[in-house]
Amino acid sequence: MSGNKDSWWGPIGLLLFLIAIGMDLLVWNFSGGVEIYSIVQNMIIGFTLAFGMTSLALLVVSLSAVHKHMRWQEQVLGLAVFTILGISLAYWSLEESTQSLRENGAILIAGLIAMLAAIGLVFGLLLALITGRTHEPDLLISLKSTDGDVEIELEA
């Protein structure tokens, strides 16, 4: 498999997809099933709310970094439209409840931090393991420079 490194993402992507589906099937088996409609509804709520919150964060960052050489109109107005659209849709999906909006916002932040913690843990450990590897000395590194003076003997 190591001979064909260019297409590594295909089988690995498939493996991860199968693991993710396997985890859902496991929970499906233990819980006795769930309505697909409610799954889609929850995903739409998460999508719209995260879209609005991310746009709002980017809007605030853009506004605080505005400078005279910047074409800010498209960026600021576009992000304002995205923010209003995302948060309004989420608010409407959550039956116009500000409390639910705050709860789902906190859940999204908790989920994001959990993702970052897991990724940091695994890749930190991997990096620590990889940096411990020892290599055989490379002969090319021990060669000394001739400052461009090269002698070549050509056989007639």
Add this chain to the structure above:
Amino acid sequence: MKAVVNQATAQYKHSNLMYHIDTHACMSVLEEPWLGFWLPIAILCISVGFWLTDRKDWRHRLPILTSITALSIIGIHGATTRGEDSPETALLAVLLRIAGPVSMMALGSLIAIFSGPSPVGPLPKFLRPMGFLLAYGGLFWVGWILISKPSSAIANGIGEIIWSTWVNVFLSMMILVSALAGSFCIVMGERRQKEATILAALTIAGGFMFWTIMKDGSGGLDAAGWHEIHWNQMMVVIGGLFGMITASIGFVYLVVMAERRQPDPDVVAPLSEEEKSVVDAVLRLHLDNLEDE
């Protein structure tokens, strides 16, 4: 004599009382989640914007000050409210609970990385085992926290939901990312079996914990509760991940659109009639001079 003393200290007592009233009022205001949690998050975003400005810009000096202010407000909000009060306080309680083991893992990984045989390692080599000890210790601490009974701040209501969501997302991501990194080690070959084995062990351990809590529940939540978290809050987080990616792509699109509409600095406006006549006159003058020569 007593009357004189009272008269002399009245102003001090009054100002002291005002100080207590002001402090209490300030604390009460910061108990409000919009002011005590969401406003500081907006201030943190402003700090990022300030940090991105030019080095000579006056705003470039402010990010540390604004960040400390924001974190202080969040700290006061967390200290003056309880976990059951609001989702924001429950979230802070969750972060406080995982801060220790995650910091331990991060510190251990950094020590192990920078004390290895790699040329970028300025730390002494004898620290490397201690780094791994810290990293694995943090990992076991996280594992113990995930299955043990949570503290009262996150044991009921919205606190329980947020904590369980954190655990579910962390375990799921650990399984997927470990599998990704382990498979990558195998695909790339060249004697990376040791790394792949450790990551495979992490995947299996995470998978076992996931299977256990979904089958039997944990110290604080029964199996039905975990199923509900998986189908409700986990799906919100998955949708949220796609939402964040879409918003980031939208932001990039807006920046590209602004760049495309930027006028091309190489294109110069055509000459006006007056300028044309001046140029014409100058050219004629020089051409006449050349003909005379």
